[in-house]
Amino acid sequence: MPDPHYQRHVFFCVNRREDGRRCCADNDSEGCREYAKQRMKAADCHGRGMVRINRCGCLDRCDEGPVMVVYPEGVWYTYVDREDIDEIIDQHLLKGKIVKRLRI
Numbered sequence: 001m002p003d004p005h006y007q008r009h010v011f012f013c014v015n016r017r018e019d020g021r022r023c024c025a026d027n028d029s030e031g032c033r034e035y036a037k038q039r040m041k042a043a044d045c046h047g048r049g050m051v052r053i054n055r056c057g058c059l060d061r062c063d064e065g066p067v068m069v070v071y072p073e074g075v076w077y078t079y080v081d082r083e084d085i086d087e088i089i090d091q092h093l094l095k096g097k098i099v100k101r102l103r104i
Contacts, residue, residue: 006052008093009071010036015058023058024066027080030055032066036085043094051093064104077102 012033016025037053040046046053061067061076068088069076075098079085084102091097 005048007049008051008073010051010053010068010093011056011059011071012036012054012068013057013059013062013065014055015062017058017062021062022065023062027066029066032079032082032085033068035082036089039086039089040093043089045094061104067104073098076104078104 012029013024014030014033015023017023033053033055037046040051040053045051059067059069064076064078067076067078070088070092075092077084077088077099079088079102088099088102091099
């Protein structure tokens, strides 16, 4: 099996829809992504062999958003604020436990 490069890869949708429809960017998804990235760096858990936090374009789930997805598990989350991001980091990314209340 090839080297997966990261233990977990997290994608935050930061898409902004110009047509006025609901989008993840309306909910500070870029700020939340940056916050998550800094938290992982502070925990010395960001980078090769650990966790990678990335931005991405539309994941086509904006009505459930803001959204993020964690691979390799393929777990989709929504979040409201940084406290939700903290819970996803503390439970899923650091301990491997899915946060059921935020899962979509």
